[in-house]
Amino acid sequence: MSKGGRAAVARSRSIDHQLDEERERREKEVQTLILGSPGAGKSTFLKQLRLQYGDGFPPAERQTYHDQILQNVATGLVHLIEHMERIGLKFQSPEMKKLATDFKRKHPRISIVTLINKFKEADEKAEKMCPATTKAELTKRLSSLDVYKPDVPSVEDMHTLWADPAIQMCYERRHKFETDRLSASSEYFLLHIGRICCPDYLPSIQDILLIRWPTLGVQEHQFIMDYRLYRMIDVAGQRSLRKKWIHFFDEAAAVVFFVSLAEFDESLEEDPSVMAMQDSLQAFHDVSYNQFLDKTDIILFLNKKDIFATKLKNSSITTCFPDYKGPDTMDSSLQYIQDRFLHNKPATKQMYTHISCAIDVPQMKDIVATTVECVVEINVKRLKHL
Numbered sequence: 319m320s321k322g323g324r325a326a327v328a329r330s331r332s333i334d335h336q337l338d339e340e341r342e343r344r345e346k347e348v349q350t351l352i353l354g355s356p357g358a359g360k361s362t363f364l365k366q367l368r369l370q371y372g373d374g375f376p377p378a379e380r381q382t383y384h385d386q387i388l389q390n391v392a393t394g395l396v397h398l399i400e401h402m403e404r405i406g407l408k409f410q411s412p413e414m415k416k417l418a419t420d421f422k423r424k425h426p427r428i429s430i431v432t433l434i435n436k437f438k439e440a441d442e443k444a445e446k447m448c449p450a451t452t453k454a455e456l457t458k459r460l461s462s463l464d465v466y467k468p469d470v471p472s473v474e475d476m477h478t479l480w481a482d483p484a485i486q487m488c489y490e491r492r493h494k495f496e497t498d499r500l501s502a503s504s505e506y507f508l509l510h511i512g513r514i515c516c517p518d519y520l521p522s523i524q525d526i527l528l529i530r531w532p533t534l535g536v537q538e539h540q541f542i543m544d545y546r547l548y549r550m551i552d553v554a555g556q557r558s559l560r561k562k563w564i565h566f567f568d569e570a571a572a573v574v575f576f577v578s579l580a581e582f583d584e585s586l587e588e589d590p591s592v593m594a595m596q597d598s599l600q601a602f603h604d605v606s607y608n609q610f611l612d613k614t615d616i617i618l619f620l621n622k623k624d625i626f627a628t629k630l631k632n633s634s635i636t637t638c639f640p641d642y643k644g645p646d647t648m649d650s651s652l653q654y655i656q657d658r659f660l661h662n663k664p665a666t667k668q669m670y671t672h673i674s675c676a677i678d679v680p681q682m683k684d685i686v687a688t689t690v691e692c693v694v695e696i697n698v699k700r701l702k703h704l
């Protein structure tokens with residue numbers, strides 16, 4: 319064989335070797351992307367996964383959520399104080415009024431738009447100082463940029479505020495807030511304030527599942543099953559941060575896409591002129607047709623069915639879908655939404671759907687197990703085409 323021929327054979331062997339290594343790594347490592355709109359339940363799903371396939375949140379780990387929970391309680395209280403100001407509901411004493419004013423100043427409710435801007439600024443600064451050259455570096459940076467570090471609120475102040483009759487009256491009227499409604503998680507944490515403000519408080523699993531703490535970068539949870547490493551990548555759902563999703567597309571075996579059913583009558587915080595569910599439909603369509611994901615199957619979660627059921631009692635999905643002509647029942651409305659998401663799907667793609675309530679541990683047990691099985695199957699199918 320000529321010298322050139324031998325070099326070509328060596329090159330070919332080296333490429334084969336690299337492909338084998340790559341194939342071996344992909345066989346051992348399964349990457350799943352968790353995508354979807356802000357607040358749809360991506361991080362909550364990841365917590366359910368940790369509960370079932372991870373460490374199950376031992377006490378030391380649960381303790382790490384303490385400050386986030388106190389912060390959620392504070393947000394709920396400030397929300398009530400702001401509503402009292404709006405409707406002219408007065409505190410009973412000047413001391414209480416001062417405490418409320420100081421508390422609001424120390425723990426302001428931060429809009430998601432402000433947080434995103436802070437995050438983008440920090441990300442651009444970090445990129446300028448030390449550009450990420452690999453995906454691992456980018457993931458590391460996106461998961462470590464911590465732009466939301468509010469002061470931990472005083473437990474005594476929260477106790478005192480919560481005991482005030484005017485705050486209590488405002489809380490009782492929470493269902494009548496016409497705009498800027500109290501979120502389900504704020505409602506939950508305010509209701510449990512007595513337990514949470516105890517000196518020996520240890521967050522329960524339910525408390526951890528109810529926390530609202532937007533993901534601004536990337537969070538990853540890994541678990542090993544049958545000698546395979548499963549990497550579940552949870553990325554920020556905010557519209558203007560979605561550009562980051564694309565960096566993770568090429569290695570994804572599967573996509574789990576979350577939609578909040580509760581958003582059918584809501585508009586986007588980032589752009590109030592856009593209906594949130596219409597935006598989710600668009601994002602889902604973009605992901606389904608993305609060229610880097612052409613062989614990636616999608617597991618669609620229509621989540622927050624509990625809030626959806628409550629909302630449907632007084633409203634209709636026509637708010638978001640004026641063409642809907644069916645009855646305002648749960649089954650019919652759900653079917654319509656599901657059809658809207660799955661209609662027009664790429665012919666080559668398999669789509670699986672779950673209708674879920676991600677904070678419900680017993681209910682999520684089967685759904686999480688089915689999802690993991692589905693990811694395994696999707697990966698087996700994918701490896702055949704590698």
Ligand SMILES: Nc1nc2c(ncn2[C@@H]2O[C@H](COP(=O)(O)OP(=O)(O)OP(=O)(O)O)[C@@H](O)[C@H]2O)c(=O)[nH]1
Nearest residue numbers: 357358359360361362503528529533555622675676
């Ligand atoms: N009632 C109810 N609340 C839910 C459900 N799923 C999630 N939540 C709550 O909704 C809030 C947002 O959930 P997350 O899991 O943080 O949402 P996310 O998709 O990760 O949001 P981003 O990180 O902002 O993109 C949290 O307070 C959760 O406890 C559900 O099915 N029902």
Ligand SMILES: [Mg+2]
Nearest residue numbers: 360361532533
């Ligand atoms: Mg999140």
